[in-house]
Amino acid sequence: MKILLVEDEPKVSAFIRRGLEEEGFEVEVAYDGRFGRQLALGHAYDLIILDVILPHFSGLEVLAALRTQDQQTPVLLLTALGTTQDKLLGFGGGADDYLVKPFDFPELLARVRALLRRRGQQAKSAVLIFEDLTLDTAAKTVMRAGQPIRLTAREFGLLELLLRHAGRVLSRAELAADVWEDSFDAGSNVVDVYVNYLRNKVDKGFSQKLIHTVVGMGYVLRSE
Amino acid sequence: MKILLVEDEPKVSAFIRRGLEEEGFEVEVAYDGRFGRQLALGHAYDLIILDVILPHFSGLEVLAALRTQDQQTPVLLLTALGTTQDKLLGFGGGADDYLVKPFDFPELLARVRALLRRRGQQAKSAVLIFEDLTLDTAAKTVMRAGQPIRLTAREFGLLELLLRHAGRVLSRAELAADVWEDSFDAGSNVVDVYVNYLRNKVDKGFSQKLIHTVVGMGYVLRSE
DNA sequence: ATTGCCCCATGAAAATCCTGCTGGTGGAAG
């Protein structure tokens, strides 16, 4: 993990740098806005820590430069105590987090970790969409025609599988194998029961049914 | 300032585009929901103007896709005269403003400006807001309906995470990973216990509960 | 020494899950 630190006070920057390096991060330091901006734009950092008050360019200007280049690197701003809210308000660019000086190092570390983690998480959020039905696998939310639908864990698992294979007929055995993992009794009608639960929540009240039975074969998610 | 306009009627979109460009905004136009969604998710716009009625996906679905990805870009919805309020109200994720067609251009411009201004403010302050609950990440203060709430460090961390992902179901593992960092025992019920503490401090005494459990999945911060 | 926070463990409570059953439907066979 590579972190860029832009901070002009040697004491502060040394303090932060040492702390972060002890935690296993790779840290580069810039001592003014101009150099900071150059590094920020020229390299791919995982996180940038910016002091607001700097020689040449302020941290806010560095941030602006970054964002106008469509760089989404997370930015943690260090604002001196007493920096007027106004100054920050006037600014469009958007940092990801703020920390007011003076601060404890553990506090900084926690935020750095949070930002790095958050960035990692966002990438894996996957939204499955079929017609007017949407399912977010990460957020565990389901919507039909913009209306939120509340599902239990089993129902969610079943719908997710149907969505992943929309248009394809899935046999009870296939559904059971995936949603019920191993604990599945072949003589059971659980699948039927849960398909019904789903129909009540997903299809009921809509003229356009999405869940269909294919007699003797299984179930499909399709329009028609 | 970059604005995305999703509107299928060529006359209307040309009209809005020209007007906004004369005011110095940079405007991109998508003519259907699918392309609109693609652009919205792929680029960092300062504002998105969405027509509700569109080919492929409705504006509401584009909005839903955006919000489930945790994108907080302000959204202005254009609704045709006669669209029932219900349809809009049922919407959890929330547009930031609505405008009923037909509308005057100065009206649109005023709202666009207001949204951009508001966002500037929100982004700067390290204050997370959901309904009548506010949390200041810098000052470490929490308020519900104007009343201050005292939280311990753990409780605060947990609530902050829930707020940052409001509307999204977070599993115990996700919560633990962020709040308890590494020292987390999978067989423990710490998360449950702390959610309980939070409920006592945040939800107790309010008819509108904000912390909800989704059995088998985790916890969410949401209204309803 | 006291206070407040953190976390474990437990039984109670709630929600979900699943079984077993009834009735219905549609297609095939007669």
Next chain:
DNA sequence: CTTCCACCAGCAGGATTTTCATGGGGCAAT
């Protein structure tokens, strides 16, 4: 055209799993 039969929808209540809520011990800061 009628009868039969395999298959499916739908329900209800008990079994099972999951979550809530609470007491208390350990620990660190004051």
